[in-house]
Amino acid sequence: xxxxxxxxxxxxxxxxxxxxxxxxxxxxxxxxxxxxxxxxxxxxxxxxxxxxxxxxxxxxxxxxxxxxxxxxxxxxxxxxxxxxxxxxxxxxxxxxxxxxxxxxxxxxxxxxxxxxxxxxxxxxxxxxxxxxxxxxxxxxxxxxxxxxxxxxxxxxxxxxxxxxxxxxxxxxxxxxxxxxxxxxxxxxxxxxxxxxxxxxxxxxxxxxxxxxxxxxxxxxxxxxxxxxxxxxxxxxxxxxxxxxxxxxxxxxxxxxxxxxxxxxxxxxxxxxxxxxxxxxxxxxxxxxxxxxxxxxxxxxxxxxxxxxxxxxxxxxxxxxxxxxxxxxxxxxxxxxxxxxxxxxx
Ligand SMILES: [Zn+2]
Numbered sequence: 001x002x003x004x005x006x007x008x009x010x011x012x013x014x015x016x017x018x019x020x021x022x023x024x025x026x027x028x029x030x031x032x033x034x035x036x037x038x039x040x041x042x043x044x045x046x047x048x049x050x051x052x053x054x055x056x057x058x059x060x061x062x063x064x065x066x067x068x069x070x071x072x073x074x075x076x077x078x079x080x081x082x083x084x085x086x087x088x089x090x091x092x093x094x095x096x097x098x099x100x101x102x103x104x105x106x107x108x109x110x111x112x113x114x115x116x117x118x119x120x121x122x123x124x125x126x127x128x129x130x131x132x133x134x135x136x137x138x139x140x141x142x143x144x145x146x147x148x149x150x151x152x153x154x155x156x157x158x159x160x161x162x163x164x165x166x167x168x169x170x171x172x173x174x175x176x177x178x179x180x181x182x183x184x185x186x187x188x189x190x191x192x193x194x195x196x197x198x199x200x201x202x203x204x205x206x207x208x209x210x211x212x213x214x215x216x217x218x219x220x221x222x223x224x225x226x227x228x229x230x231x232x233x234x235x236x237x238x239x240x241x242x243x244x245x246x247x248x249x250x251x252x253x254x255x256x257x258x259x260x261x262x263x264x265x266x267x268x269x270x271x272x273x274x275x276x277x278x279x280x281x282x283x284x285x286x287x288x289x290x291x292x293x294x295x296x297x298x299x300x301x302x303x304x305x306x307x308x309x310x311x312x313x314x315x316x317x318x319x320x321x322x323x324x325x326x327x328x329x330x331x332x333x334x335x336x337x338x339x340x341x342x343x344x345x
Contacts, residue, residue, distance in 0.1 A: 026273035026341060031152050031332045033275050035163035038108070040101040045193040051099055055085060059106025062088050062097070063168045067115030067176075068280070069135065070151060070165055072144045079144070081161055085109065091137065092117040096175045098194020100164055110168030110194070112175060118145055148278060152332045163276070170281035171195075174208045182206065211282045214253045215241035215334055217342055218264050220291040220308065224342055225264060227298070227306035235325045237309070237317070239335040241284070254287050262306045263297030266290055272341055275334040284334045288342060314343045 027033045044050050054060060061082035064071040071091070072079050088094070092113040100108040121134045135145040148169055152162055171194065181188045181199035188197040188206060197206040217239050218225035226237035242257035244250065251269040258266050266289035275284040298306045309317070309326075317328040318340060329335040 026337060027275065030273060030275045030334055030337050031155075031159065032163055032166040032278060033273075034159035035167070036160055037103050038101045038160065038164060039103075041099065042195070045099060045195050046191075051193045054099065054102070054107035055097075055109070057107050060085055060109065061106060062109035062111045063100075063165060064088050064091060064111050064113060065169060065172050066092075066113045066118050066135075066137070066145060068169060068173060069115075069118075069145045069147055070169070071113075071137070072146055072151075074142050074144065079156060081157065081165060082108075083111075085111075091140070091143070096172060096190055096194060098168070098171050098175070098190075100167055103160075108164060110164075110172055112172040149332070153330065155331075166276050166278040169278040170210070170276065171208055173278075173280040178206060209281060210276075212244040212250075213241055213277070213282045213284050214244055214250060214257055214287060215239050215284050215338070216254045216258065216269070216287040216289050217338055218258050218262070218266050218289050218291045219342065220294055223308040223310050224314065224339070225258070225262060225291065225296075225306065226309055227261060227303040229302065230304045232304075233327070235322075235327045236329070237305075237307070237326055238329045238333070239286075239338055240306075241335075244285070250285055250287065254289050258289060261299050261302045263293075263295065264291055265293045267292050272338055273334065275337075277334075286334045286338045288338075311343050314339050318343070 028036070062085055063081050064083055070081060072081050073083065088111050094111045095114055096112040098110045100110055102108065117137060118135045119138055121136060124131060124133065137143045137145070148165055151157060151165065175190065175197070178197055179187060181202060181204055183204040184199060184202040186199060186201040188199045191198045195208060199206070225240065227240050228237050232238070240258055240261050242253065244253040250271065254269045255266050258264050268290045270288045271285065272288060273286045275286070277284045296306050313322060313326070314328065316322040317326050318336070320327065328339050
């Protein structure tokens with residue numbers, strides 16, 4: 001068929017697939033989504049010879065997770081999350097090894113090590129909400145255990161590395177929590193280079209799970225709706241959000257969540273951007289929704305407060321200059337980017 005096409009027709013086909021305007025994909029500018037240059041090689045995962053060859057490639061490197069905490073190493077040129085596979089095996093026995101894909105620098109893997117190889121320093125604080133004690137690998141002062149949220153907030157690693165850490169964290173979490181077949185209850189085994197678990201007993205195949213979450217701004221002309229939950233820091237307001245339910249479209253979930261949490265009714269829903277959110281395995285789906293009512297009635301079990309903010313206020317909150325000290329989420333959160341995009345519309 002293609003042989004019969006003239007050069008002019010080929011040019012037309014190429015032309016048809018070009019974006020009609022300069023286009024920058026917002027999702028690619030948000031932390032955990034900036035995964036440029038990774039080829040996931042998904043069509044090759046079931047070829048064990050190919051995967052084994054990647055594993056022994058001299059340029060192969062792996063991320064290490066100890067439980068759900070990334071392991072980093074201190075090098076002369078700074079902090080680095082990548083290990084040669086033999087270096088990683090020297091740290092501890094792999095519970096799982098998954099193929100992330102291949103970058104221009106070589107094959108990239110993710111290894112899960114048992115959290116018992118780390119020791120926690122000090123006594124637990126019974127009043128602390130989060131266990132902030134230091135964890136370390138005994139006799140390895142060159143290795144650091146730092147949670148992924150802190151790594152993303154610090155922004156010192158390459159964005160594409162942080163995106164691959166997010167990919168690895170969600171995938172390894174799934175392995176750690178799906179060791180048994182959900183159909184028959186017997187142990188399952190890893191397959192497809194870490195992208196499937198098979199049950200040898202009942203033959204059921206299980207695939208890694210991603211939980212979709214809608215996160216959105218209801219918009220009334222020059223104002224948008226934000227709320228604050230009881231656990232937010234002082235002055236912080238953010239976009240409303242909630243899990244998408246089975247049988248629901250994104251649009252329905254957006255309208256339902258806004259209505260449940262704030263009492264505001266909305267009509268049209270527009271998609272803006274998405275973000276993989278590896279705590280533990282969500283996809284945030286960022287939207288705008290046109291408000292058709294304006295009177296707020298909050299659900300006090302979900303929110304402490306909810307209010308309308310003007311564009312001007314949102315710009316001040318993003319830059320930390322709001323006169324009443326109100327704040328917007330940091331750049332690591334998709335809410336920050338939704339607010340920024342809306343304020344520039
Ligand atoms: Zn089974």
